Amino acid sequence: MEQFFTQLTNGLAVGGIYALIALGYTMVYGVLKLINFAHGDLFTIGAYLGLTLLASLAITDHVGATAGLLVLAVMVMGLVGVIGILLDRVAYKPLRTSPRLSAVVSALGASIVFSNTIMLVFGPGRKVYPQGLLPTHVLSVFGLPVPVMRIAILVTSLVLMIGLYLFIQKTRTGTAIRAAAIDQDAARLMGINVDRVIMLVFFIGPALGGAAGLMVGLHYGQINFTMGWIYGLKAFTAAILGGIGNIPGAMVGGLLLGVIESMGAAYISNAWKDAIAFFVLILILIVRPTGLLGERVAEKI
Amino acid sequence: MRKILLMLIALSLAFAGPAFSGETIRIGLMCPLTGSWASEGRDMRQIVELLAGQVNEQGGLLGKQVEIIVADDGGDPRTAALAAQRLAARNIVGVIGTYGSSITEASQNIYAATNTLQIANGSTSVRLTEKGLPYFFRTCPRDDEQGRVAVETMLERGYKKIAILHDSTTYARGLADEARGLLSGKNVQIVFFDALTPGEQDYTTILTQIRRNEPDVVFFTGYYPEAAMLLRQKLEMGLEVPFIGGDATNNPDLVKIAGTRAAKGFLFLSPPVPQDLPSPEAKNFLKAYTDQYGQAPGSIWAVLAGDGFRVLAEAIRETGTTDTATLAAYLKNDLQAFPGLTGMIDFDDKGDRIGDVYRVYEVDGEGNFILQM
Numbered sequence: 001m002e003q004f005f006t007q008l009t010n011g012l013a014v015g016g017i018y019a020l021i022a023l024g025y026t027m028v029y030g031v032l033k034l035i036n037f038a039h040g041d042l043f044t045i046g047a048y049l050g051l052t053l054l055a056s057l058a059i060t061d062h063v064g065a066t067a068g069l070l071v072l073a074v075m076v077m078g079l080v081g082v083i084g085i086l087l088d089r090v091a092y093k094p095l096r097t098s099p100r101l102s103a104v105v106s107a108l109g110a111s112i113v114f115s116n117t118i119m120l121v122f123g124p125g126r127k128v129y130p131q132g133l134l135p136t137h138v139l140s141v142f143g144l145p146v147p148v149m150r151i152a153i154l155v156t157s158l159v160l161m162i163g164l165y166l167f168i169q170k171t172r173t174g175t176a177i178r179a180a181a182i183d184q185d186a187a188r189l190m191g192i193n194v195d196r197v198i199m200l201v202f203f204i205g206p207a208l209g210g211a212a213g214l215m216v217g218l219h220y221g222q223i224n225f226t227m228g229w230i231y232g233l234k235a236f237t238a239a240i241l242g243g244i245g246n247i248p249g250a251m252v253g254g255l256l257l258g259v260i261e262s263m264g265a266a267y268i269s270n271a272w273k274d275a276i277a278f279f280v281l282i283l284i285l286i287v288r289p290t291g292l293l294g295e296r297v298a299e300k301i
Numbered sequence: 302m303r304k305i306l307l308m309l310i311a312l313s314l315a316f317a318g319p320a321f322s323g324e325t326i327r328i329g330l331m332c333p334l335t336g337s338w339a340s341e342g343r344d345m346r347q348i349v350e351l352l353a354g355q356v357n358e359q360g361g362l363l364g365k366q367v368e369i370i371v372a373d374d375g376g377d378p379r380t381a382a383l384a385a386q387r388l389a390a391r392n393i394v395g396v397i398g399t400y401g402s403s404i405t406e407a408s409q410n411i412y413a414a415t416n417t418l419q420i421a422n423g424s425t426s427v428r429l430t431e432k433g434l435p436y437f438f439r440t441c442p443r444d445d446e447q448g449r450v451a452v453e454t455m456l457e458r459g460y461k462k463i464a465i466l467h468d469s470t471t472y473a474r475g476l477a478d479e480a481r482g483l484l485s486g487k488n489v490q491i492v493f494f495d496a497l498t499p500g501e502q503d504y505t506t507i508l509t510q511i512r513r514n515e516p517d518v519v520f521f522t523g524y525y526p527e528a529a530m531l532l533r534q535k536l537e538m539g540l541e542v543p544f545i546g547g548d549a550t551n552n553p554d555l556v557k558i559a560g561t562r563a564a565k566g567f568l569f570l571s572p573p574v575p576q577d578l579p580s581p582e583a584k585n586f587l588k589a590y591t592d593q594y595g596q597a598p599g600s601i602w603a604v605l606a607g608d609g610f611r612v613l614a615e616a617i618r619e620t621g622t623t624d625t626a627t628l629a630a631y632l633k634n635d636l637q638a639f640p641g642l643t644g645m646i647d648f649d650d651k652g653d654r655i656g657d658v659y660r661v662y663e664v665d666g667e668g669n670f671i672l673q674m
Contacts (some may be wrong), residue, residue, distance in 0.1 A: 004511055010505045124339035126526060131560050138539055147537050151504075220502040221533060222526070224337065224556045230500055262506040270507045271469060271496035 005144050008259060013150040013257020016157030017206020020212040020241070021235030022250035023164060024205030030181040030245035031201050033100065037107040038087060042113035044215025047081045047223040048122055051129055061266040065133055073214055080210025082202040088202040118225040126224045129217050149219055156215065160208060161251045163197040168247060179199060181245070241281055243294025252292060306650075325368040326623060328613065329354070329388040329396035329417075332406065332606070336376035337500065337526050340554055341400050344603030345422065346371055347594055349610045351572050355589070361618045374399050378407035385411040393417065394623040396415075401524075402426035402603055409434060416625050420609035423602035425548065426475045430651040436629050437653040438604040440641070441610070442560040442659065444472070448479030449550055450659040453568055455545065455672060456487060456516055464493035464516035464542075466507070476522040492516050497603035499527050505531065505534050512540050512555035522547040528567075529558035536563040541633070548659070550557055552600045556668035567664045574601050575642055575673050577660075586642050602645065608641040617641060
């Protein structure tokens with residue numbers, strides 16, 4: 001039983017990160033029906049920007065670790081969000097009226113450009129975050145050892161996701177985003193500035209991806225320019241699992257994928273971890289082709 | 302504009318085609334300049350270029366200058382196959398490299414098909430030289446030797462319950478199987494045998510599994526980036542089991558990624574690093590390298606690429622030819638006790654290096670690799 005709960009916390013921490021990245025895929029898909037393959041690289045950019053800012057500004061020395069990391073997170077999210085908007089302007093906006101395939105090819109191209117740019121700017125080697133910024137002690141939850149950072153990662157992811165959910169559901173801007181997701185032309189006729197909605201979507205999604213990148217860097221300590229590939233693939237899987245275009249779906253899909261992976265590794269075989277995760281994906285898609293929460297096709301995002 | 306175009310055409314002609322390449326002796330170097338092992342590849346390139354520069358200062362080989370042609374294998378089998386095709390098409394005498402066994406394996410047959418001599422530097426998987434390829438050599442020892450030393454070390458230290466962890470690559474899987482085979486008749490229990498997925502960030506799931514099986518020691522046969530993450534997360538989880546690594550964990554990046562606190566006490570197997578070798582070749586090389594690049598070479602594998610270059614240069618010098626069959630015959634039959642940067646070098650009929658012994662190293666509190674007696 002102890003084994004089960006430990007693996008559950010392991011899976012939830014990884015799943016929280018998958019979920020944050022999956023939100024970026026799902027939001028863009030919801031509004032534009034476009035799979036933004038460059039999203040994994042925006043996540044990598046977040047990790048690298050976090051390291052650069054941390055090293056060059058030394059914020060944590062001035063205002064203390066907690067406040068410093070908050071400021072850092074806001075800066076990284078803002079910058080990656082701006083890069084996301086630029087990505088849309090350069091790679092996707094000119095193709096808005098083209099067939100969908102052109103935009104997908106453009107997305108793949110953007111992904112290659114991003115990962116190679118990161119490699120050329122920061123070098124091909126692994127980079128290491130400074131140590132000792134985060135608390136390393138281990139909490140005892142019902143007698144089980146749980147590192148406090150595992151909980152912090154999960155809580156941070158959940159707070160960001162719930163914040164986004166409330167924003168989409170409760171505010172006027174959120175309503176505009178939902179409207180644009182259902183029918184862009186009708187939304188335009190209702191006086192919604194669809195271009196601004198798309199810009200906002202390309203800000204929020206990448207910003208969350210950037211936050212995930214920063215968390216991975218801070219917690220796991222080492223980053224490399226190819227890491228966006230694996231995380232991007234897993235997050236994309238999570239988005240499909242939960243029903244792409246659906247925000248609660250991305251959250252559920254991410255957490256579920258993390259847990260399936262760790263349970264598969266724990267009770268079947270670690271070497272078969274990915275195969276098990278994808279097998280479950282196939283099973284779910286056979287039973288529910290729209291994903292777990294994908295039934296509300298009329299109201300995606 | 303037309304002038305510039307003409308100049309460009311003239312330049313491209315000058316660098317193209319075998320017709321113009323009679324001026325230099327071309328030696329290929331295939332190494333991972335990008336990807337997870339980029340720091341290995343950078344050192345390989347620096348060392349081979351440094352040694353080629355030294356040869357050229359002394360008049361080159363057969364009266365010609367040596368030209369090193371570098372191709373990036375990206376630490377990836379698919380990239381390596383393309384790199385091998387590019388190199389093989391450029392009229393090279395032989396190729397040095399590469400580091401990972403799966404990567405070398407992907408390129409072996411391409412070089413064999415074009416009769417290109419290949420001297421790998423870090424690929425220790427047993428099967429690479431069991432295929433009977435006539436022009437394949439390696440300057441590193443083999444995993445059966447490494448497995449033997451690993452098992453001996455674990456038995457000597459009195460470990461009874463052993464966990465073995467690999468990463469499904471040609472090399473790591475081979476070494477893990479080797480160790481498991483050697484342990485089977487002994488009075489020990491293998492409580493865990495599984496693989497992780499390289500390139501991931503979170504290995505707590507597998508560490509939790511290991512903890513549950515309560516081993517006395519974990520033998521990890523994979524590469525340094527994953528070893529470093531395991532050590533780091535092991536400390537975070539408060540898991541105290543000692544780790545022994547295979548020779549692919551011998552890289553200073555291990556300590557950089559894991560941090561000195563997590564890396565302290567980590568044991569690994571490796572051929573001796575040049576710093577621990579007393580020969581004049583090793584000393585001179587270390588000095589030249591440090592003068593040129595400001596620090597000692599990172600790991601033994603890049604230095605073994607240097608030895609690959611040196612034996613190839615020696616073979617060309619002694620036989621007076623660049624014919625692949627003659628060079629290969631010379632390396633197998635006539636090269637004896639060649640003073641390499643990493644000790645004496647002899648090759649057997651399979652192209653394996655003979656007479657080298659693995660040593661055990663321990664990481665100390667400052668992150669230095671200390672040779673154990």
